[in-house]
Amino acid sequence: MSFASKGMVGLAAAAVMACFASGALAQNATERNIRLGHGIAAEHPLGQASVKFAEIMDRLSGGKFKIKVFPATQLGSETQMIAAVRGGVQEITIVASAPVATIIKEYMLFDLPFLFQNEKEVDAVLDGKLGQRLLDLAESKNMIGLCYWENGFRQVTNSKRPVASMDDMSGLKLRVMQNPVYIDAFKALGTNAIPMPFTELYSAMESKAIDAQENPVPIIYASKFHEVQKYLSLTNHAYAPYVVLVSKGFWDKLDAKEKEQLKTGCYEGRTYQRNLNRKMTTELIDKLKSEGMTVSTIPPAEAAKMRDKLKPVIERYTQDIGPSVVEQAQKEIAAVRGR
Template identity: 65%
Template structure:
């Protein structure tokens, strides 16, 4: 009888523990985060950190599963999935967001930003917040901005030391009107193409050139199919963290605050990592056999001058007031 009682007690304890565990699991909300970049890239590492921070700040109430390297689809597909409530979070470059929120073209204006300090001030200030708020009517909540970085030009043909070196290059650009117009104006044959098709197009020599931040150039092994890098810094590319509004609406106030705070903390980690790795990876590209050419200030100015009509054209589309606000904030910083 004693043995039977002990067995019964043990079974009861096990059932109780299982119930508690099930209850704990039921209380944990599982979120799916997708992005398009390799896990070793600063974005990939930042996303992993984001998940760890969120679990801690939410007291275990929010758990995040990260799907890297387009596992959940292209950036455009993931944005659509977030808008539809099928996916909880996407971290995406701002260029595809601009197809539905034209004001996001602000970040694509050539040579708008000169350094990371200016980028942080603009993105984390009133202008950046105004753009985040514009995501809500599109069924998304803008949480914060991370760093993709300053964009550089690579090619397989020849060293590009000046504006003339771009002439005639078949150069892949994002499916974004500002980039298409800008590189056509600079004399390149701008070819819009999804990122997922880029490596194969370079490998087959269907295109000669492309433009991306250093970390993307390295993590995607473009050095295998490209010989030259020119440090143009022609645009600064941010990432934006977007949450499905349907997910947001189901969260309690403390969970919402945990999400925002976690995004910001992970942002600072990711930006620091991105900037350190950009310098390290530039040297690694040299070791992989690429010729890295900084663009002389006089040549940068030639590009700026050439692209002024492009900036003016898209300022009208983005909204003159928003562009003026951004330029005023930047002018204060430069003083």
Template identity: 40%
Template sequence: MKLRSVARALLFLGLAATATCAQAGNTFRFGYETSQTDSQHIAAKKFNEILKEKTQGEITLKLFPDSTLGNAQAMISGVRGGTIDMEMSGSNNFTGLAPVINLLDIPFLFRDTAHAHKVLDGKVGDELLKALEPLGLKGLAYWENGWRDVTNSKGPIKTPADLKGLKIRTNNSAMNIAAFKIFGANPIPMPFAEVYTALETRTIDAQEHPINVVWSAKFYEVQKYLTLTHHAYSPLILVMNKKKFDALTPELQQTLVSAAKEAGNYQRQLVAEDQQKILAGMQADGVEIITDPDREAFRNALGDQVRDMYLKDNPESARLLTAIDETH
């Protein structure tokens, strides 16, 4: 009897330990570069709330904003290696691993925001996320960075000629860098966390980000002019370590993906609602806003040069471009 009691006690302790480990394993570390005032952090908290509710606490998130876990490239490496569970950053940060994703950085690819969302939430978006899976990344959802615009400290930018000679911080997208070279600017990729200081010290003259990021990062404090070029739509990709995703039950996997998409839609709405308030806030702070640049001149300056550059390296993706053009 005593042996049976001991065996039962050991079994109970083993099951309890297993349950504790399983529960601890479902607290996922989630990193991103933007500050706690940005819509990305607000939506990340919403994502955590949705997961807690839908899984009854079985999945929770520990949030790391402000590049706490490193810049985008470092975090992506961390997710692939399993030291970070989830990461969210602009699609351009994945193009070195999956060149097909460069497609999203082709300037003037999307007609408007609704068009971009329809493409990303459809078959084309799914195919691009699947390209990350052999790399150890599970794409969960697309969130919103928004339309990229140009700020600078030199003068109003209304046509491509006004960019000539400007030292502008770009992301590391080959498509984006090529576009600004064609415009006559001097593109300088650098990590997001270094941009404010570089602008403040005039190491660079300009940068290009969606205005919600310009606002949350306070770039407007060290930039005099904002031009709504809308030269590219910039989505965020939310990824998870694939092995950890695959280790979850099918039910939890489905819940995780649906919660990521739900929080992404929430964040998209936040970005849309904040646009006019952000513009008014920057204007009140002394920023001159050029709302009507000659976008047709920017399009014409590029022509098909950047698109052709992409197709030269990714000829099999011509069908994806066709699918995007035909999406209504």
């Protein structure tokens, strides 16, 4: 073989090796190691569904998306995780809408009391045009709003007495989120509304520094509030979604197929998580009764009194949220009620 021929063979071999190397690099480049953090116990429907979401993404991506779930504020509070996602330090977080509202005011829509009456209305708004409009606002904050999961309708618990009317709330020292809508709403209902981080709540109720709190039933059970609270009142005073947020820095590294896989996975996880949350809510109310809680409901006439009392609060915060956002929500809800 001539020197020239040997040179050609060498070049061909080098080219083949380069192709294998570049293929290996491309394969490695598509492996996505993802940290997903949330603030709730692993046994909560959010915790269970987050693990399910990791399995869904593993299937959809052929093993390329490797999601590690960090429950129960292991990566920080919800506010801290939002900041980490915005800064590109964390890839995904699933957080309640209330802390999102501190940086995107339109999310205060979900804090308005008695906006929704049932899950059918909720799903129509969250999965419709307004829901997408709000998700799109996350991009200006260096995040991608992927979809909504369910936190659920919020209920009141306390250690003093059954609550079946607005008068029964009078004077209760009730912990609320550090959120102006909730503070003003519960003050209007006659409670001594005290803003406090969730992480401090159990010990405050145990020491009797706080009489009452409000959260969805699965959180009440998962957080063992029934150990320090005797009474549960099914007020359904507000509905809170979880928002699945992705770091824009991470999102921009994905190709079109990967982005579509992530959206599809979010929707599959949403269906699983909503169904689980709603099933568990019904079951957990019975379980809380068996654990010794007294469960009360609010008669329609009393709920109407509460809504009337809260009208000034709703009108005030409608201006902060944006009248067009609230109007669109009301129209979408009215369309469901009119069917």
